[in-house]
Amino acid sequence: MPEQRNPHFEQAVRDSFAAQQLMATIGARLARVAAGEIEIRVPFRSDLTQQHGFLHAGVVTSALDSACGYAAFSLMPQGAGVLTLEFKTNFLAPARGAELIARGRVVRAGRTITVCQAEAYMLSDGTENSVATMLATIMTIRGRPDIVG
Amino acid sequence: MPEQRNPHFEQAVRDSFAAQQLMATIGARLARVAAGEIEIRVPFRSDLTQQHGFLHAGVVTSALDSACGYAAFSLMPQGAGVLTLEFKTNFLAPARGAELIARGRVVRAGRTITVCQAEAYMLSDGTENSVATMLATIMTIRGRPDIVG
Amino acid sequence: MPEQRNPHFEQAVRDSFAAQQLMATIGARLARVAAGEIEIRVPFRSDLTQQHGFLHAGVVTSALDSACGYAAFSLMPQGAGVLTLEFKTNFLAPARGAELIARGRVVRAGRTITVCQAEAYMLSDGTENSVATMLATIMTIRGRPDIVG
Amino acid sequence: MPEQRNPHFEQAVRDSFAAQQLMATIGARLARVAAGEIEIRVPFRSDLTQQHGFLHAGVVTSALDSACGYAAFSLMPQGAGVLTLEFKTNFLAPARGAELIARGRVVRAGRTITVCQAEAYMLSDGTENSVATMLATIMTIRGRPDIVG
Helix, strand or coil: CCCCCCCCHHHHHHHHHHHCHHHHHCCCEEEEEECCEEEEEEECCHHHECCCCCECHHHHHHHHHHHHHHHHHCCCCCCCEEEEEEEEEEECCCCCCCEEEEEEEEEEECCCEEEEEEEEEEEECCEEEEEEEEEEEEEEECCCCCCCC | CCCCCCCCHHHHHHHHHHHCHHHHHCCCEEEEEECCEEEEEEECCHHHECCCCCECHHHHHHHHHHHHHHHHHCCCCCCCEEEEEEEEEEECCCCCCCEEEEEEEEEEECCCEEEEEEEEEEEECCEEEEEEEEEEEEEEECCCCCCCC | CCCCCCCCHHHHHHHHHHHCHHHHHCCCEEEEEECCEEEEEEECCHHHECCCCCECHHHHHHHHHHHHHHHHHCCCCCCCEEEEEEEEEEECCCCCCCEEEEEEEEEEECCCEEEEEEEEEEEECCEEEEEEEEEEEEEEECCCCCCCC | CCCCCCCCHHHHHHHHHHHCHHHHHCCCEEEEEECCEEEEEEECCHHHECCCCCECHHHHHHHHHHHHHHHHHCCCCCCCEEEEEEEEEEECCCCCCCEEEEEEEEEEECCCEEEEEEEEEEEECCEEEEEEEEEEEEEEECCCCCCCC
């Protein structure tokens, strides 16, 4: 019998995201939660920049990682914990613009390992420009009351 | 004739790091600058955490990325710009402890492409525990007055 | 003035592929050549397997790497050389079936750096099953008569 | 009670390597087996080359992947199966020379996930030149009689 996905996944994602204090620190918000798909947005702020005035690669990666992790988590059973094993990010263009949009989706969800892919865009004058792409490996943790969400 | 490295690389690294506003935002400081080797430290702060109370993967990656980028930059000629093309991070253990230490070093420095490796540790009661490892590809930008440092 | 793409890119790709002796050794053929998109096929052979009887990750990666490299090369100017800087492969399922299909495409082509993405499938009874995904960074080499193609 | 490592790991590694038919096809041999450390050697052959006459990135990666996988496997319990989840390879120099040497080692071995690092060298006139570096994520499979070794 296949394991049941968490029927309350949206609330579980929102609760866990709210517990990621870094997301509040960088001004990130959860813009969309669907089964296997997450969108996170981060308005540009000058205190998040690298030396040329663009968003730092670490900020772009923070949003991409959370988008991947919650895309995976949205398909996990109730009570599971989510853990990023590793990710790779390619930077395609300087992250300049008004708002960062990070969209993560599940490529393949296995019992223990989920592979996710995410894209980052900068929104400028209504146009989205691709700035980075991530490929990530996420693990489902079971039976660990200290690692839930 | 081989290209000359920037004789003032330490100051150039310090100036560029000071211009990365994200580093101040997360409380990161440049702990060591040597030719091809950089150490960055970030004291634990609860506003930098993920949902289980450990430092967020994005914070660890921010420090590792800057450590790799400046390790590469320290070997570049004067007036060059430094650009992260991509990186991969593997997470080895939860980032719990008093202070994050990110150490980056150059694996191979080419004319255009530099490959760097970095390790992240959490310092707890005087002991360093390995929490992540990064492999990064960095590019040297020349002749672009808008991308210096 | 933007640099002109090689108008004879298809022949250039086919000539370079034919010079990759490994492709003949593993029985790989160039199934499709388009601007920015390449498909390579490798029929299953037991002498290409790992210990469980599936295609070895190295064979899957060889096909994905050539698919990415030639997707990038197809958009380069005449006389350029193509060099893989790095790649990451995630394995999604065991590579069992009759034929490996590797499809590479350009995500972003810059003057020096091209980012490519590729998918690998195994064909079984007319169905394609996803087995791996690659994200690769490719470099354009100019003015090096020893590195053309 | 911690799980016991396979006391016969060397034989288990040698048996599994012998079952990887690709290794014989490319002429690879197991040069060293130790707990958590593996060396594989592949003499240069022109039928393993890319278009410029160097060893193909896929051959280098095949040797690095097997070196990482068996380094991880050497620390696993008896009866376990080894599975590569993903790897990233950076290429540092053209793979020219008489023999490829791939050395893999375990960075961190967990119950389910092992992270490995590997270096590739080309041996020329007694000198080893670094040509590639890999960072890999390996999984331990338990209780699957169809995936042992």
